[in-house]
Each structure stands twice: as C-alpha cells, then as structure tokens.
Amino acid sequence: MxxxxxxxxxxxxxxxxxxxxxxxxxxxxxxxxxxxxxxxxxxxxxxxxxxxxxxxxxxxxxxxxxxxxxxxxxxxxxxxxxxxxxxxxxxxxxxxxxxxxxxxxxxxxxxxxxxxxxxxxxxxxxxxxxxxxxxxxxxxxxxxxxxxxxxxxxxxxxxxxxxxEHPLQLAIALKPVLPAIQYIDSNLEKPLLNRDLAQLCQMNEDYFIRRFKECVGQSPGSYIRDQRVKHAAQGLLFTENSLEQIATNSGFGSRFYFAKVFKEATGYSPAAYRKTSRV
Structure with missing residues (x-):
C-alpha cells in the first residue's frame, strides 16, 4: 500500500x-x-x-x-x-x-x-x-x-x-482497479474514459464500472470529479495560475464547467475559494 x-x-x-x-x-x-x-x-x-x-x-x-x-x-x-x-x-x-x-x-x-x-x-x-x-x-x-x-x-x-488491518484490507481490495486509480491520479488533465480505464485493468467496460464501484465505493466518474476538484482546490490556494489554467490542468473542459462543478462540490465559486483563509 x-x-x-x-x-x-x-x-x-x-x-x-x-x-x-x-x-x-x-x-x-x-x-x-x-x-x-x-x-x-x-x-x-x-x-x-x-x-x-x-x-x-x-x-x-x-x-x-x-x-x-x-x-x-x-x-x-x-x-x-x-x-x-x-x-x-x-x-x-x-x-x-x-x-x-x-x-x-x-x-x-x-x-x-x-x-x-x-x-x-x-x-x-x-x-x-x-x-x-x-x-x-x-x-x-x-x-x-x-x-x-x-x-x-x-x-x-x-x-x-x-x-x-482494516485499511490494509481496503487497499488489497482495490488491487483489481488500482491501475485505473493510479492512472487517474496521475493524468487528471487528460480525457479519462471508462473504456480506456477498463483496458488498463484488463476488464470490459461494464464489468470495470461495476467492479470499480464495489472496490472504491463510488463510480469512476464520481471519483474522477472528486480528484479533479481536489487538484483544482490546491491550485487555487497554492499557485497564482489563472482560473483558465487551473481548469485545464485539472481536466475540466472549460472555465465555466469548472466553476459549475467546483461550486457544486465545495459551496464556493473558484474565485471565492481562492480568497478563503489558509490557517
């Protein structure tokens, strides 16, 4: 692990x-x-x-x-x-x-x-x-x-x-979809399609989606969204990159889509989040 x-x-x-x-x-x-x-x-x-x-x-x-x-x-x-x-x-x-x-x-x-x-x-x-x-x-x-x-x-x-023991067992249970998780975490800026992630795990697409949810507790799309929001949040607080750059680096198709997803996930617009306290 x-x-x-x-x-x-x-x-x-x-x-x-x-x-x-x-x-x-x-x-x-x-x-x-x-x-x-x-x-x-x-x-x-x-x-x-x-x-x-x-x-x-x-x-x-x-x-x-x-x-x-x-x-x-x-x-x-x-x-x-x-x-x-x-x-x-x-x-x-x-x-x-x-x-x-x-x-x-x-x-x-x-x-x-x-x-x-x-x-x-x-x-x-x-x-x-x-x-x-x-x-x-x-x-x-x-x-x-x-x-x-x-x-x-x-x-x-x-x-x-x-x-x-429990977290170790969770990590072991992730093994069938770990190649997809590792690829997602390292390539958030790229298009991440279920069929491609399924191939990494040597599964067909439908089985991969079902297996991923069993192992991780959320669908591939939901996991990708959460990781992109996390990456974007860190970019907002710890870089001076523009909102367009952060949206691109985090894999969101546009600044407007980024703002919509980010606010749904955090309750803040990207600009407002950037101004929040960093205690």
Whole structure:
C-alpha cells in the first residue's frame, strides 16, 4: 500500500496568529496540515465523523506536533496572539478509501523529543528565510519532508495491529482497479474514459464500472470529479495560475464547467475559494 508514498509540499511558515485571523468557522480543505505552537492557547473545534454539526473542543498543547488530515471539518479559535508554525502538504500514494479510514480526525503525535527538536529547528530556519526574503532551498525542503515522514511513521507505529488491518484490507481490495486509480491520479488533465480505464485493468467496460464501484465505493466518474476538484482546490490556494489554467490542468473542459462543478462540490465559486483563509 505504501510503495508509492510521498509528500507534496505546498506552503510552510512561522507566523503570529491573531483572533481576527484565526477565529474561522467550518474549515475543511483538500490538503493536510502540520501544526506546532510553542505556547498554548489555540483550540480546534472538530466536527463528529457523521458531520451532524456537533463540534468537540480540541486544545493544541504547547510544543506538541499535530496533523490535521485532509477532509477533517473543524473550527479554529484563539483569544490572544500566538506564534504558530505550520506546514501545508498532501500525502500521495495511499488509496483514498484506506486514507479516509486511517486519517479521519486530528492526530496528536506520539511524544518524540527528536521530532520536537527537528520541528523547532525547521521553524526557526523558515522564519529566518522569511525575514531575509529567501526561498527555501533543496536542503530545507528535505528537512521539512523529514518532519512529515517522521510524524507519519510515529503515528502509524503507535497504532495497534487491528486498527491497521482494516485499511490494509481496503487497499488489497482495490488491487483489481488500482491501475485505473493510479492512472487517474496521475493524468487528471487528460480525457479519462471508462473504456480506456477498463483496458488498463484488463476488464470490459461494464464489468470495470461495476467492479470499480464495489472496490472504491463510488463510480469512476464520481471519483474522477472528486480528484479533479481536489487538484483544482490546491491550485487555487497554492499557485497564482489563472482560473483558465487551473481548469485545464485539472481536466475540466472549460472555465465555466469548472466553476459549475467546483461550486457544486465545495459551496464556493473558484474565485471565492481562492480568497478563503489558509490557517
């Protein structure tokens, strides 16, 4: 399942968050967050897994690393200004059904002085580069990925075997349609036809559509749409590409079709989504 696991970095920064900026309701993003605050005061209010509108308070402890996986619904609140280090990224290579099972809530990472020290050093280096108006070099990008990989390793190692069994079984169940999933995820900008995806899996088209839905829990068309929306959302937040470029890069036929599908999926127009908070 993890043979192709890698990290895609979007943004990292050391900032001071204030109540006017960080008190945000109903956040949900198609990217991961890594949070590390040197002092207490920040609180997440996390929605239950059934998305019923019930939120549980989740205070962020001082000098404690956290993951907030993609897709988690939460509010963020603080009462006073707080120093805040964050990394925005995506985890690539774990099939979506397994990902949703393994990572569906904020993760307070197991205590590791080595991870805390590395995070602190990276945060200070990011802050220094920002003051000097310097881009992060390849060494720093690797150090940031070290933080993420070590955090993932600590979390997965802490899980009991029975908790890992279900996502592993889901990943195994995906094997018949995995060539199609991998092709879709790597070629969103191209036309993706069921007959071509079926050929990759050595199936006829009708059987492929039925098998895909059994394995993934949604039709090929629905999965493709979701992945394109996710890709477009990341492009809106982390690039300066035009809406036309993002629509093309994500496989939407036109800017107008892109806007229609994106709003149906997220509740925002692409332009409005681009202006939303990136806490």
């Amino acid at each position: 993890l043979d192709n696991l890698h990290i895609r970095l979007f943004q990292t920064d050391w900032v001071t968050i204030s109540p006017t900026w960080w008190n945000v309701k109903k956040l949900q993003r198609n990217y991961w967050r890594y949070y590390f605050n040197p002092i207490e005061g920040a609180v997440l209010e996390v929605e239950d897994l059934n998305h019923t509108g019930v939120f549980e308070k989740y205070p962020l402890k001082a000098r404690q690393p956290y993951f907030i996986p993609a897709g988690v619904h939460f509010n963020s609140t603080i009462q006073v200004d707080i120093p805040h280090f964050f990394i925005h990224f995506d985890v690539i290579g774990i099939p979506s059904p397994a990902m949703r099972t393994l990572f569906n809530a904020p993760i307070c990472l197991p205590r590791s002085e080595r991870l805390v020290q590395t995070t602190w050093e990276v945060a200070q280096a990011v802050h220094t580069n920002k003051q000097l108006d310097k881009e992060l070099d390849l060494y720093m990008q690797c150090q940031i990925k070290v933080v993420i990989y070590e955090g993932l390793a600590l979390y997965l190692h802490s899980l009991p075997a029975e908790q890992l």
